[in-house]
Amino acid sequence: MERPGSILTAALALAAAATAELRAADVYLGESLRQLGATVLPAQKGDRAGSERHGGAGKPTLYAERDRDHVLVDGVKVMLSEPVGLLKGRLTVARVDYDKVLVPLFWRTAERKAVRRIMLDPGHGGNDPGKQHAKYNEKTVAFDTAVRVKAALEQQGFEVLLTRSKDASLDLPARPALAGKFAADLFVSIHYNSAGTNDTTSEGIETYCLTPPGTRSTNVAKGKADVSAEPGNRFDARNLQLAWCVQRQLLARTRGEDRGVRRARFAVLRTLPCPGILIEGGFVSSRREGALIGTPVYRQQVAEAIAAGIAEYARAVQPAGR
Numbered sequence: 001m002e003r004p005g006s007i008l009t010a011a012l013a014l015a016a017a018a019t020a021e022l023r024a025a026d027v028y029l030g031e032s033l034r035q036l037g038a039t040v041l042p043a044q045k046g047d048r049a050g051s052e053r054h055g056g057a058g059k060p061t062l063y064a065e066r067d068r069d070h071v072l073v074d075g076v077k078v079m080l081s082e083p084v085g086l087l088k089g090r091l092t093v094a095r096v097d098y099d100k101v102l103v104p105l106f107w108r109t110a111e112r113k114a115v116r117r118i119m120l121d122p123g124h125g126g127n128d129p130g131k132q133h134a135k136y137n138e139k140t141v142a143f144d145t146a147v148r149v150k151a152a153l154e155q156q157g158f159e160v161l162l163t164r165s166k167d168a169s170l171d172l173p174a175r176p177a178l179a180g181k182f183a184a185d186l187f188v189s190i191h192y193n194s195a196g197t198n199d200t201t202s203e204g205i206e207t208y209c210l211t212p213p214g215t216r217s218t219n220v221a222k223g224k225a226d227v228s229a230e231p232g233n234r235f236d237a238r239n240l241q242l243a244w245c246v247q248r249q250l251l252a253r254t255r256g257e258d259r260g261v262r263r264a265r266f267a268v269l270r271t272l273p274c275p276g277i278l279i280e281g282g283f284v285s286s287r288r289e290g291a292l293i294g295t296p297v298y299r300q301q302v303a304e305a306i307a308a309g310i311a312e313y314a315r316a317v318q319p320a321g322r
């Protein structure tokens, strides 16, 4: 039986919740998506209490759940800077997540110039092997994947450049600089992941884009965050659109676990002069996925997915009248 004190505390908490006002840093999810042309969709089987669905013709479908650190957009996990909130029975999100996630995905605008030249960046190289598997190094499989992406994109008429054309060392800052030197329209860095020692089961696919100014990166603990603004932040909307397109294709074609569109201030993303992403195409440390990454069949799937995601993005931002 509950003590009267705790009943009173609970009653006060309820009263406080009923009169709580929306913080200036937050927006109601439904209201803000309505401004972007989406409508409320009925719940589906399996939707949890404290969840909402929004979407409609010509819009992706968004599923959000109270207290979650992400939303699902057409089924793809997109990490937020703050968890989804609940106020007066309605879900809320941080205003910055509205600006940097919802607007780019729900309100697409055309580029002035068509996407044509893609710079692919195979991770590591030379004396930096990257993550290591008993049978291969990350630098080798990342390079092989990049060569396959290049072939797939060239077939579709894109011009493709690599930051390294062989097993050579290349500093991190030199990579985005090459995108500037060769006036690339997009930059895509290709890596494979690894978990901690003795973890042979973690697996899945991550696509990173630069963290927006003032917000925390996905893998950084709250309060410890660098919240700096970087030159690459001028492409925040494009970065997110590209990351989402590529992550979606990667999941569809590899059936890998969705670890989400994530945010990081990686050196190769910070100073980019064009939109860009960094892909972690699976875990070399996973017994199952590590073996898969060692096969040309899997790397071809990853490569075709990356190319399809880039092509989808390019179509979505195509200048009007082309």
Ligand SMILES: [Zn+2]
Pocket (backbone or CB within 6 Å): 123, 124, 130, 131, 138, 191, 192
């Ligand atoms: Zn790597």
